[in-house]
Amino acid sequence: xxxxxxxxxxxxxxxxxxxxxxxxxxxxxxxxxxxxxxxxxxxxxxxxxxxxxxxxxxxxxxxxxxxxxxxxxxxxxxxxxxxxxxxxxxxxxxxxxxxxxxxxxxxxxxxx
Amino acid sequence: xxxxxxxxxxxxxxxxxxxxxxxxxxxxxxxxxxxxxxxxxxxxxxxxxxxxxxxxxxxxxxxxxxxxxxxxxxxxxxxxxxxxxxxxxxxxxxxxxxxxxxxxxxxxxxxxxxxxx
Numbered sequence: 344x345x346x347x348x349x350x351x352x353x354x355x356x357x358x359x360x361x362x363x364x365x366x367x368x369x370x371x372x373x374x375x376x377x378x379x380x381x382x383x384x385x386x387x388x389x390x391x392x393x394x395x396x397x398x399x400x401x402x403x404x405x406x407x408x409x410x411x412x413x414x415x416x417x418x419x420x421x422x423x424x425x426x427x428x429x430x431x432x433x434x435x436x437x438x439x440x441x442x443x444x445x446x447x448x449x450x451x452x453x454x455x
Numbered sequence: 456x457x458x459x460x461x462x463x464x465x466x467x468x469x470x471x472x473x474x475x476x477x478x479x480x481x482x483x484x485x486x487x488x489x490x491x492x493x494x495x496x497x498x499x500x501x502x503x504x505x506x507x508x509x510x511x512x513x514x515x516x517x518x519x520x521x522x523x524x525x526x527x528x529x530x531x532x533x534x535x536x537x538x539x540x541x542x543x544x545x546x547x548x549x550x551x552x553x554x555x556x557x558x559x560x561x562x563x564x565x566x567x568x569x570x571x572x
Contacts, residue, residue: 347497385565386546386564387561388563389560389562431497433497441511442500442511443500443561444500445490446497447497448496
C-alpha cells in the first residue's frame with residue numbers, strides 16, 4: 344500500500360461547480376496534512392494545511408480531515424478555469440516535523 | 456527575500472557525466488529539502504537538512520548522489536555518473552521549523568530539470 348494515495352484523474356468539473364479532491368494515507372501516526380497546487384511545468388505551491396479533525400476553510404478552499412478513516416479532502420467552491428492544475432496531497436510521517444510524503448496528485452480540469 | 460532559488464533551471468548532460476545543482480533557500484528558514492519529480496508522479500523525497508546537518512536520506516538516494524549544505528545556507532546536490540533514469544525535475548524546498556511550530560509548509564524553488572542523453 345502506498346503511503347499517500349490519490350486518484351490521478353483527470354477530474355473534470357464545469358465552471359462554478361464544486362470540485363472534490365480526495366486523499367488517503369497509510370500511516371496512522373501522521374499529524375500534519377497539506378494540499379499543494381501544481382500548474383504544468385511549475386513547482387508546487389501550498390494551498391492549505393490542516394492538523395485537526397474537521398473542516399478548515401480559506402476562501403474558496405475547504406480542507407477536511409478524518410484521522411480515524413485516514414482520509415483528507417479538498418473542496419474547491421465556485422471552480423474557475425484558473426483552478427485547472429494538479430493537486431498534490433502531502434502528509435508527514437509519524438511526528439509532525441518529518442519530511443512530507445506526497446501523493447501522485449489529481450489533475451483537475453475546470454471547463455468554461 | 457526572493458524565495459527559494461535553484462540553479463540551473465535546465466541541464467542537459469551525457470550519460471556518465473557528473474552534474475551539480477544549487478539551491479538557495481529562504482534566509483530565515485532552517486530546513487532545506489531535496490525532492491525529485493518525474494512526469495505524472497508526485498515529488499519523491501531525497502534528503503533534508505536542518506541547518507548544516509543532513510538528517511535523513513531516502514533509499515532512493517544511491518551512492519551516486521550526494522548533498523551538502525555547508526554553513527547551513529545554500530545546498531548542492533551532485534549526481535555522479537548520470538544515468539538516463541536520473542532524468543527528472545529536481546526540486547528544492549525550505550521551511551522554518553521550531554520546537555513549538557507545527558506549521559511548516561514548504562516553499563519550493565522553481566526546480567532544475569535534468570535531461571540525461
